[in-house]
Amino acid sequence: MPVWITEAGYDISTMPSSTVTDTTPDFPQTPELYAGYNFNLPRGQNIGNAGGLKAGTTATYTLPIDIDEDTIYLSGKWISNEQSLEAAEDNAKIVLNYRSTAVNIVIETADGSQNVQVTLDGKAVTDAFDGRDVQLKDGTSVLTVVEPRLYNAIFGEYGRHTVEFTVPKGFSFYAFTFG
Numbered sequence: 001m002p003v004w005i006t007e008a009g010y011d012i013s014t015m016p017s018s019t020v021t022d023t024t025p026d027f028p029q030t031p032e033l034y035a036g037y038n039f040n041l042p043r044g045q046n047i048g049n050a051g052g053l054k055a056g057t058t059a060t061y062t063l064p065i066d067i068d069e070d071t072i073y074l075s076g077k078w079i080s081n082e083q084s085l086e087a088a089e090d091n092a093k094i095v096l097n098y099r100s101t102a103v104n105i106v107i108e109t110a111d112g113s114q115n116v117q118v119t120l121d122g123k124a125v126t127d128a129f130d131g132r133d134v135q136l137k138d139g140t141s142v143l144t145v146v147e148p149r150l151y152n153a154i155f156g157e158y159g160r161h162t163v164e165f166t167v168p169k170g171f172s173f174y175a176f177t178f179g
Helices: 003-007
Strands: 058-061 072-080 085-087 092-108 114-120 134-137 140-145 149-167 172-178
Antiparallel strands (some): 058 072, 072 085, 092 149, 092 172
């Protein structure tokens, strides 16, 4: 029972219980992760690259040999904005070792429709794991960003995997969600 309801003086002892089935996952998964420094730094979600996020500036990041679980890593030149991280050059990368069945990413691009390459565990995303917004084109898995919104990149069997996004200049991402 939420304490704040009773602290406000409400008596909920006669309220009926919900008949809605609890669908909360009962297995560990990566928590929601934010990209903008106004959201991620106060939550202790700094990027994993050496030196961390350079809030309010443009910085060039290099991927380390080993990456931690459930932490965002960047490669290439990125602009750190309050709400998002924005690629300042073509072929910049986002890398994340996650645990879940699905990976969703909130993104937009500066130049309208643009393609983002997605790999899973170093390979093109196969039918077994492709999210509803990823298509296989000539052996490459591609997510086409046409408007600012949440895109489903990965959907498959529960487990720990590494997803990588190779993005164009002007690409901005705001958050990862998992399911």
